[in-house]
Amino acid sequence: MADRALSLTAxxxxxxxxxxxxxxxxxxxxGLQGFSLAPAELAALRFTLWQAVLSxxxxxxxxxPVARALARRRFRGRDLLISTLxxxxxxxVIVAVLGLLAVFGRAGWVNQTLxxxxxxxxxxxxxxxxxxxHVFFNMPLAVRMILHGWQAIPAERFRLAASLGFSPADTMRHIERPMLRAVLPGVAxxxxxxxxxxxxxxxxLGGGxxxxxxxxxxxxxxRFDFDLAGAARLALVQFALCTAAYAVATRLALPTGFGAGQGRAGGPPAPKGWPLRLDVLVIIFAAMFLALPILAVVLDGLPGMLDLPPQVWQAAARSLIIALASTAISLGVALxxxxxxxxxRNWPGFAASLPLAASSLVLGTGLFLILQPYFRPASLALPVTMAINAALSLPFAFRILAPEARSLFxxxxxxxxxxxxxxxxxxxxVVLPRLSRPLGFAAGLVAALSMGDLGVIALFAGEGEATLPLLVQRLMGAYRIQTAASAALLLVSLSFALFWGFDQWGRRHASA
Amino acid sequence: MLQLDRVQARFDDFTLAADWQVPKGARVAVIGPSGAGKSTLLSLIGGFLMPDQGRVLWQGRDLTREDPGARPMTTLFQDQNLFPHLTIAQNLGLGISPSLRLTAADYDRIEAALAHTGLAGFGTRKPAQLSGGQQSRAALARALLRDKPILLLDEPFAALGPALKREMLGLVTLLADETGATVLMVTHDPAEARTFAPLTCLVEGGIAHAPQATAALLDNPPPALADYLG
Structure with missing residues (x-):
C-alpha cells in the first residue's frame, strides 16, 4: 500500500x-509568427556554437598536462588541490567574473604587469x-574527469611497461593515449x-x-526590445540546440564519476629532470589561475564588508530564501x-533528467509569455526563480540520491x-537517517547553485526584487566596483556556507 | 495450521510449487540443493513474493494479499536484520511499534527481552558494536517482542561458527517452546535438521515437497536428496 502511495506521488x-x-x-x-532568423539572431547562434567549441x-x-602532473606526482596539498577543483x-558565476576582471581586466594585475x-x-x-x-569554470572539471581516467588505468599496466623498458613516449603511446582517446570526447x-x-x-564579458x-x-x-516573438523564436532555437546536444551526450558513453581517487599505489611513471620541472610549473600555473581571481575578490571585497548598503543585505535575504525554498522543493522531488x-523503474530517472534539455532563460521566457498578460513580471520574480532553480538542479540531486536509495532498498x-x-x-x-549523507551533499549543492544563480531572475526582477548575484551584476554595470566586490564576497561566503552547512549536517547524521 | 494451498510461482528461470500444510507449533527444516528455491519458499510465505496461483493460509485466514508486515509472522533474514543507524533498543522497539511510539512499559519489555537473550545492558549500543552472535540474539529478541505465531528462519546464523550456531539454535528452540511458535528453518546441515526439526520439507525440482518426518527422510533419502547430501 505504501508502495502504491509512493508510486502515485512520484x-x-x-x-x-x-x-x-x-x-x-x-x-x-x-508566440511564434513565422520562423526565419534575423541576421543578428543567426550571429548569436554562430557565436554560441563557436565560443562553446573554443571553450x-x-x-x-x-x-x-594538469591531470597528468596530478596523476604522476605526489606532494603536500595534492589532495586539497584535487578537492578544490x-x-x-x-x-x-558573477563572483568568478568579478575576480577575472580584477586579474585580467583593463586595470587588472596582468595588464599592469604588461x-x-x-x-x-x-x-x-x-x-x-x-x-x-568558461575555461576558468570548466578546466577544473576537465582535470578531474581526465585524472579519473588516468587513475582508472590499472597499476599493473604501468608495471608491465616498466619491465619492458618503455620510454615515457612509449608509455604515452601504448597506455595513456588510448585512455585519452576514450575519455576526451566525453569531457569535451x-x-x-x-x-x-x-x-x-x-x-x-560579452555583448554587442x-x-x-x-x-x-x-x-x-x-528586457530591452520587449520583442516577445523574437524572444520566443530564440528560446526555441536554444531549446533545439540543448536537446540535440543532450541527446548526443547521452548516446556517447560519458566518463563516469567526478570523484578522483586519492593516491593509490603505483600510478604512471614519474620521470625526473625536465618533465618534473614542467609538472611543477603546470601545477603552480593551474593553481594560480584558479586561486588568483578568488583572492582578488577577497582582497577587493574585504575592506567594504562592514559598510555594505542595506540593499545588499536585502538582496542577500531574498537570495537565501530562494535558495532554501528551491532546495526544499528540489530535494523533496528528487527523493x-x-x-x-x-x-x-526507469521513468523516474527519465523525468528527473528532463530539465537538462532546458535552460534557465528558455523556461523563463516561456513562463514570462504565459504569465505577463495577467501579472506584473516583477511580482513573480521570486516564485518563478525558485521553481526554475529547483527544476534545473533536480537532475543533479536525483543523480546523487538515486544510487543510495537503490542500495537502501x-x-x-x-x-x-x-x-x-x-x-x-x-x-x-529508515530513509532520512540512512540517506542523510547524500541528502546533505545534494542539498548543499542545490542551495549553493541556487544562491549563486544569475539567470531567470534577470528576466523578471525589477528594482526591488534583485537577488544578490543580480545586484552584484548591477553594481558592476554601474561601475561601483568596490561595493560589487564586497557584495560578491558576501555572496560567495553565503554560497559556500550553505554547501558546507548542509553537507556537514548530512555527515553528522550519517551514523554507522 | 499453516497451509500452502496449491501455490504456484513462476520466475524468470524457475518455478516453485507447494501444496501442503503443517500443524500449529510444528518445527520444519527446509532442505535442498542451492538455488532450488528454499529462500523463495520462505519469501512466498512471508509475503515478499507473490504466488501466481494458490493461497497461503494461517488458521484458515487467507494471507495471500496481505503485506509482509501485516502477516502473523517474523522473518529472520540471512543478513541485514538490524538497522545499523538505530540503537539495539530502537531496533527492538520497532518490533513493538513500527513508528517507535514506545511507552515506559514497552521499554521494560525491551529490557526484559534483552535480558532473556543474554543482552542485558546492550540497549544503548549500535549494531556495529556487537559481535555477530550478539546481533543474532538481538534479532531473536525482537522476534520475541513481536510475538508472532510463525517464525521464518532464512539461514540467519549462516555466518556464525559451529558452536555459536548451535547455541543460537538452542535459543530458538527455547523461545519456540515458550511461545508455541510454528518455525520454518532453511538449513544446509542434515544434523541441524535432525536436532531441531521433527519435520523436514525437501525443496528440489521446482517443488517444495510436503514435510515428512525428518529422521525417516534423512535415513532413506530420495535420489535428489541423496545426491545433495553426498
Whole structure:
C-alpha cells in the first residue's frame, strides 16, 4: 500500500515536471509568427556554437598536462588541490567574473604587469573574455574527469611497461593515449553543452553584435526590445540546440564519476629532470589561475564588508530564501523520484533528467509569455526563480540520491516491510537517517547553485526584487566596483556556507 | 495450521510449487540443493513474493494479499536484520511499534527481552558494536517482542561458527517452546535438521515437497536428496 502511495506521488511529480517544461515550450510555440532568423539572431547562434567549441577545446587541452602532473606526482596539498577543483561547480558565476576582471581586466594585475613591461594591454571583453571565464569554470572539471581516467588505468599496466623498458613516449603511446582517446570526447562534449547555455558570463564579458550568445539575445529581446516573438523564436532555437546536444551526450558513453581517487599505489611513471620541472610549473600555473581571481575578490571585497548598503543585505535575504525554498522543493522531488526509481523503474530517472534539455532563460521566457498578460513580471520574480532553480538542479540531486536509495532498498526493504514500518515512520526512522549523507551533499549543492544563480531572475526582477548575484551584476554595470566586490564576497561566503552547512549536517547524521 | 494451498510461482528461470500444510507449533527444516528455491519458499510465505496461483493460509485466514508486515509472522533474514543507524533498543522497539511510539512499559519489555537473550545492558549500543552472535540474539529478541505465531528462519546464523550456531539454535528452540511458535528453518546441515526439526520439507525440482518426518527422510533419502547430501 505504501508502495502504491509512493508510486502515485512520484508519477504525479513526473507529470508536474513534464508540464513545467512543456507549458513554457507550448507558450513559445504559440508566440511564434513565422520562423526565419534575423541576421543578428543567426550571429548569436554562430557565436554560441563557436565560443562553446573554443571553450571546450581549450579547457580540455589545458587540462591534460594538469591531470597528468596530478596523476604522476605526489606532494603536500595534492589532495586539497584535487578537492578544490570541485569548487568552481558551486562558485557563483558573477563572483568568478568579478575576480577575472580584477586579474585580467583593463586595470587588472596582468595588464599592469604588461604595461609595466612596456607591452600593450589585452582586453577581457568579447570572445576572449567569454572563453577565458568558461575555461576558468570548466578546466577544473576537465582535470578531474581526465585524472579519473588516468587513475582508472590499472597499476599493473604501468608495471608491465616498466619491465619492458618503455620510454615515457612509449608509455604515452601504448597506455595513456588510448585512455585519452576514450575519455576526451566525453569531457569535451560535457563542457560544450555547459557552455551552450552560458548567460551570466556573456552578459558581463560579452555583448554587442560580435559576442552575444543565444541565451543573452533572449534576455535582450525581452528586457530591452520587449520583442516577445523574437524572444520566443530564440528560446526555441536554444531549446533545439540543448536537446540535440543532450541527446548526443547521452548516446556517447560519458566518463563516469567526478570523484578522483586519492593516491593509490603505483600510478604512471614519474620521470625526473625536465618533465618534473614542467609538472611543477603546470601545477603552480593551474593553481594560480584558479586561486588568483578568488583572492582578488577577497582582497577587493574585504575592506567594504562592514559598510555594505542595506540593499545588499536585502538582496542577500531574498537570495537565501530562494535558495532554501528551491532546495526544499528540489530535494523533496528528487527523493520521491529516487525512492520510486529504487523499486526498479526507469521513468523516474527519465523525468528527473528532463530539465537538462532546458535552460534557465528558455523556461523563463516561456513562463514570462504565459504569465505577463495577467501579472506584473516583477511580482513573480521570486516564485518563478525558485521553481526554475529547483527544476534545473533536480537532475543533479536525483543523480546523487538515486544510487543510495537503490542500495537502501536492496539492503533494507525486506526488513522494513516485514516489520510493517510504513509512511512517516519509514521516512523518519529508515530513509532520512540512512540517506542523510547524500541528502546533505545534494542539498548543499542545490542551495549553493541556487544562491549563486544569475539567470531567470534577470528576466523578471525589477528594482526591488534583485537577488544578490543580480545586484552584484548591477553594481558592476554601474561601475561601483568596490561595493560589487564586497557584495560578491558576501555572496560567495553565503554560497559556500550553505554547501558546507548542509553537507556537514548530512555527515553528522550519517551514523554507522 | 499453516497451509500452502496449491501455490504456484513462476520466475524468470524457475518455478516453485507447494501444496501442503503443517500443524500449529510444528518445527520444519527446509532442505535442498542451492538455488532450488528454499529462500523463495520462505519469501512466498512471508509475503515478499507473490504466488501466481494458490493461497497461503494461517488458521484458515487467507494471507495471500496481505503485506509482509501485516502477516502473523517474523522473518529472520540471512543478513541485514538490524538497522545499523538505530540503537539495539530502537531496533527492538520497532518490533513493538513500527513508528517507535514506545511507552515506559514497552521499554521494560525491551529490557526484559534483552535480558532473556543474554543482552542485558546492550540497549544503548549500535549494531556495529556487537559481535555477530550478539546481533543474532538481538534479532531473536525482537522476534520475541513481536510475538508472532510463525517464525521464518532464512539461514540467519549462516555466518556464525559451529558452536555459536548451535547455541543460537538452542535459543530458538527455547523461545519456540515458550511461545508455541510454528518455525520454518532453511538449513544446509542434515544434523541441524535432525536436532531441531521433527519435520523436514525437501525443496528440489521446482517443488517444495510436503514435510515428512525428518529422521525417516534423512535415513532413506530420495535420489535428489541423496545426491545433495553426498
Amino acid at each position: 508519477a504525479g511529480l513526473a507529470v508536474g515536471i513534464g508540464l513545467l517544461l512543456l507549458a513554457p515550450l507550448a507558450a513559445l510555440g504559440l 571546450a577545446g581549450l579547457s580540455v587541452a589545458l587540462a591534460i 570541485g569548487a568552481p561547480f558551486i562558485l557563483p 604595461t609595466g613591461l612596456g607591452l600593450s594591454p589585452v582586453s577581457i571583453y568579447g570572445l576572449q573574455g567569454v572563453v577565458l571565464a 562534449l560535457v563542457i560544450f553543452v555547459i557552455c551552450l547555455t552560458s548567460f551570466a558570463v556573456a552578459l558581463t 553584435p560580435k559576442a552575444t550568445t543565444v541565451e543573452l539575445a533572449i534576455y535582450q529581446a525581452l 520521491t523520484l529516487a525512492l520510486a526509481a529504487a523499486r526498479g 536492496d539492503d533494507y526493504n525486506r526488513l522494513t516491510s516485514s516489520l510493517g514500518i510504513t509512511g512517516f515512520a519509514r521516512l523518519r526512522f
